[in-house]
Amino acid sequence: MASADHGTIVGDDGLSRPPWASADPLLREYYDTEWGMPVRDEQGLYERITLEAFQAGLSWATILRKRPAFRAAFHNFQPDTVAAFTEDDVERLLLDAGIVRNRQKIRAAITNAKATIDLRPDGGLVDFVWQFQPAATPQPLTHAEIPTKSPESLALSKALRGRGFVFVGAVTMYALMEAIGMIDTHLLNSHRRGTSGVWAD
Template sequence: MGPRCAWCGTDPIYVDYHDTEWGVPDKDARALWEKLILDGFQAGLSWITILKKREAFQAAFDGFEPERIARYTEADVTRLLADPGIVRHRGKIEATIGNARAYLAIQEQEGFDTFLWRYMDGAPLQNEWASMAEVPAETELSHRISKDLKKAGFKFCGPTIVYAFMQAVGMVNDHTTDCFRHQEVKALGR
């Protein structure tokens, strides 16, 4: 094991996330949806905050089962706003309910995984960044995906959120070239 991407620092939660999850190509529709929702909750906050609350989010949102969340009512919104284990933001909570409905529509039409991965022609984009300073916060592609998600009814999915999501789920390999995970994740994308 060699050096890691600089962003993960030494926090054990971040290091584990970096070493096992970040950048690994994920083609499970429900897992992709959950990660997009969590990236939306992260807007304006640090990712470590969301990672530390991930289990609480999963419990509060019924395991991120979109079929259940799509039926949430104002009583559920009130319950979630009172839950100290999650980010209590009415707009993000209400967006999650609407996003569950949008997810179900896409899932029925073509599959959420197919919807997202078609932008990649089935394979992750393999970037070759020497340092985190080179890594963009958003790209032309993240703008396009964001626009299409919004057209499908999603909220809290701007181009920066979408790019962070693309990195997390391995649509792009943004491990820096000096990071030991760069080549490992690259091999997973083949």
């Protein structure tokens, strides 16, 4: 692989990607097909909020490798099912080596499933989150130019906390906004820049 301008790396397929998505085949596939694409369904958004919370303090590659086990353990992140989890389920999940075994984060997944259900009478999780889409998106040339939080991610964090969500800090919510296409932080020279359909460069 050869370095390209603007902080990207050109792969053997001739496509430019950021360094984090260039070496690991799993991350490369995730970057090429999923990261930054709009997520506008409740189950999908709840899953991503949950996985972003589990990722705190860990690498995203770790979470991505464990995602099949997470989906099995949390019944494909169906909010109604997870909201009904009991302390017995918490203890069961703490014995599941396939996921990140953290009691606080497991309980957060249950709490956030209940909060997701509670949002339904007010329009639901998707509309609630997407109302914080900013008017403009970053245009980074290098990874160093990508913010780690924004006024919108701070506002989203505060609003979700106000509706009972936990593990939804401003930095975590910025990562969520990137992952679900609310902002486009693909490097300007990346082959994925502008492909979400949300932002026109």
